[in-house]
Amino acid sequence: MNMHSLVRVLASAGIAATVVTSAHVAAEEDGHNTVEAAESTNTHYKYQGDTGYGDGSFLTNDALINTLEEDGDLSFNGHIIEASEDDYEKHSDKEYKLVKEKDQKFTTYGGTATKVVFPIQDEELAIEDITEAYGDDFEIEESKDGKHETYVYKLGDQEDDTKKNIIAFKVEDGYVTQSTIGYSKSYK
Structure with missing residues (x-):
């Protein structure tokens, strides 16, 4: 040879x-692929992997919160998310498509994601941890069946609430079971 x-x-x-x-x-x-990694620089937050197998602590990460507050670049598994009601309205005249990546479900319009919904492992992330990280400026939506409530935060310093980024936490028995980043007509 x-x-x-x-x-x-x-x-x-x-x-x-x-x-x-x-x-x-x-x-x-x-x-299961349980890679849970995030990287952040200034107001850029990038998440790769599943969300439902970890403890959900990435949701209380200052880098994620700052990115939402400052309308930075946010992506989950390669999908850039535009998370305000105004972002949704800009794209809602296009046909929407539901895309699943890992354990996340994205609503996309013409390739732009305006919402991502993902699970959080049961009894890992208490709502007290969320309110400690995000504050007390939230709205609570009760489910019709009374089994859960959803804490909805609008983040940013814009005067117009429709321009603020939205993150919502579905809570059952004091623990977050699901989160939504982006606008939804109903979080119930």
């Missing part, structure tokens, strides 16, 4: 070993 062939074989073996190692790290015992 000449030196050139030996280098190709070793390079192929290295790539294969990297792929096998990466696959092992990404999969846990239950087979």
Whole structure:
């Protein structure tokens, strides 16, 4: 075997070993991809992975809150989210499409996501943690069946509430079970 062939074989073996190692790290015992990573710079927040297998603590992250308050760039699994009622109105004349990525459901209009809905693991994130992180300026919407309530926050310093970004937390028995980022006509 000449030196050139030996280098190709070793390079192929290295790539294969990297792929096998990466696959092992990404999969846990239950087979679910539970990568929960976020990165932030200034008012940019990027989330990759599932939301429902972790403890939901990323929702109380200052970087996420600041990005929503300052109308920065927010993305979940590659979908940029425009989260105000005004953003929704700008795109609502287009046909909408529901897109699922990991355990998140996106409402998109012409490729622009105006809402993402995702689960939070049961009994992990107390509503007290949310109100401590976001404050007391929220509205509560009761469900028709009385089984849950939704805390709705409009974030930002804009005078017009329709220009503020929205995040909502579905709460059952004192714990967040689902969150919505973006405008919805009803959070019930």
